[in-house]
Structures are given as C-alpha cells and as structure tokens.
Amino acid sequence: MLKDKLKGYKIILASGSPRRQQFFKDLDLDFEIRLKDIEEIYPDDLQGVEITKYLAQLKANAFEGEIAANELLVTSDTIVWLNNKALGKPKDYDDAFAILKSLSNETHEVITSVCFKTITKTETIFDVTKVTFNKLTDEAIRYYLDNYKPFDKAGAYGIQEWIGLVGITRIDGSYTNVVGLPTEKVYHYLSNCYRKE
Template identity: 60%
Template sequence: MLKDILKNYKVILGSKSPRRKQFLEDLNIVFESRTIDSQEIYPHHFKAEQITEFLAEYKSNAIHLEDNELLITADTIVWSNNKALEKPKNNLDAFKMLEELSNNSHEVITSVCIATTKKTKVFTDKTKVYFKELSSKEINYYIENYKPFDKAGSYGIQEWIGLIGVTKIEGSYANVVGLPVQKLYKELKNF
C-alpha cells in the first residue's frame, strides 16, 4: 500500500539505527540509508519535544536531497524528572540513568521529519513507560551484557531490561523502540 504512495520517490532513511531500518523493512518500504556524523546539539533551554523536533529537522537539513528523494529522519529522548536522558557516555552514565528510571515512570519522545526538496513535515509521539525497582545487580548485568550505549535513556525496551523491568506502557511500543511506526505510516499516506 505504501509502495504505491511512495512509487515516485527514492526513500532515504537518515539513520544508523538498526531498529529504525528494521521497521521500514517491516513496512515493505524500499529505502537506502544515508547518514552524516554530527553532534546532537540543541539550545539548552529546549524541553521535551522541542529537543526531538529540533534534532529530527536538523538531521534532515544536513542531508542533501535530489528532487525525487524523500528523506525520513528521527530523534528519540527519554524525558525523566524534567530533563533529557540521551545516549550514555560510559558504564557509570548508563548506571545512573537506569537507577533514575528504576521504580519510576518517564516519557519516551520521538520526533520524525519527512522531507523532500519541496515539503517538510515534523511530527512527534510520546509514550509513558513505568519501571519496577531495579537492583544494582540487574542494572550492572544489563549494562555488561547488552551495552546500551546507542540507546536513549540507556535501555532498549525490546531487550532483557525491558522484559524484566517494564511494568506498563501507555502509548506506542514501537515509539519506545525508536520509531512511531503507526504515526509514520499515517503521515506518509497523507504526505
């Protein structure tokens, strides 16, 4: 179905994320990946979706498009205690983040930018995630065995920590993995 809508475009995914690539494959979208290495810097006063919307569009603007190309970029953060938890820098950083998420709730916020040379659309999805109390032993086990250094908030819900730690979610599971697929499908149909 999306094949017909996207038939006039060469679809580009502006992401290195294997999870985002898998989601597009699961939607039967033929695409190529194209990324740039850039620091994810945003104005320090931005909060919540202001951050992800800014970064999704920033990533989009950094990739040159031809007339027949459609680009999809995204950014995800974990919003906890009124601050962004991004990707951890090291084991200690990951431990502190997971300790903060333990026995608490947070929001996973993903913004997506769809762009062509003529048009740009940015949209956001939020999912509330609840964690049980995690022991230090569980947190260390997860960090040592799953090395969550490429994940916002230091965790992947689809991994061991999500299976044993997440007690409830309100919203899209796919959004927590890194791409609000249902919203993306709807926005691509209407683009």
C-alpha cells in the first residue's frame, strides 16, 4: 500500500484546509501539518492552471532550507476559472454573493495544482474539473451563505454542501478535485514517484 511505499518519508502537508487534511487521512497516510502565512499574489498575465501552479510552488518555496532529507512537502492551490477570470476565496459576504451569482446557470472550471517538494526536487501536478450550475435564485444564494458561510472556499462554494446538492447539474472530471484535492492523481503520483530506492 501507499503508506508502505512512503515509509522512508515524513510527509508534511502545508495546508490549513480541513478538507485536504481529511483526504490525506482517507488515503491512509501519516502526515504532519506545517503552516506558513503566504500572501497569494501572482503575476497578472498568468491564466488558468498557470495561476494554481505558481501559487502551489510559491507556498512550497516558502519552506526552502527548512526541509529535512527524509521529508516530502505537499502544497496546493485551487481556483475557480470562469470566463477567463480566476475566482478565489471571497473577500466578504457581498463578494461571495456576487461570485455565486456569476456561477449561476454557467459552466466553470475548478483547477487545482499540487506541488511536491523534497531537498532534491520539486514537481507539480494539476487537475481540471468542469462544473455546471443551474439557475440559482437570490434567495437560495442568501440561504447558503447565511447557513454555510463558505468564505474559506475558492468560488464561494463547497460542492459537498447544500449548494452542491441543489444547484449542480453536471460535473465532468474529478469530484474530489472540486472539494479541494485531486486524490486519484495525488495517489498515483506518490505511488510511482516516491518509492524508496
């Protein structure tokens, strides 16, 4: 199993996301959480997956010089991409309302990049999932924001929450990617790239 293949490594998950932490537990991995406060700013000319790759690597590079020989650091970043514009975490209630209004009756992409860093190499993988919402009424949006407060989520929604149950009509690609981590790709990558020689 994956845990056995990685037993030579100490996995460091640099994410405060409870969803990503739960996925690592669900993958039956032993890991330690290490957090740094990173200002998530990226160059204006980056598009789509370039943004998440840049930010995932930015988060990993913040640990430069702090990774031990047996440690494997994992960082990630997720955005919602709609009409050539990145939608990150909402600034406040009004911003969250505007974001969900823009996603109503539209198809958007959820893009996640995951960066793996050791003292000898840094590699990044990514996944893209298309998500389609039906028409969301103002009342439904307010109900969701008032009761679920999704202000820590890219695109101001969690697919696993009420809004996903009542509002999403179609998903093309990885469901877990929309929640916050493309678990199948992460599992496959770790299985093949970090076996102890």
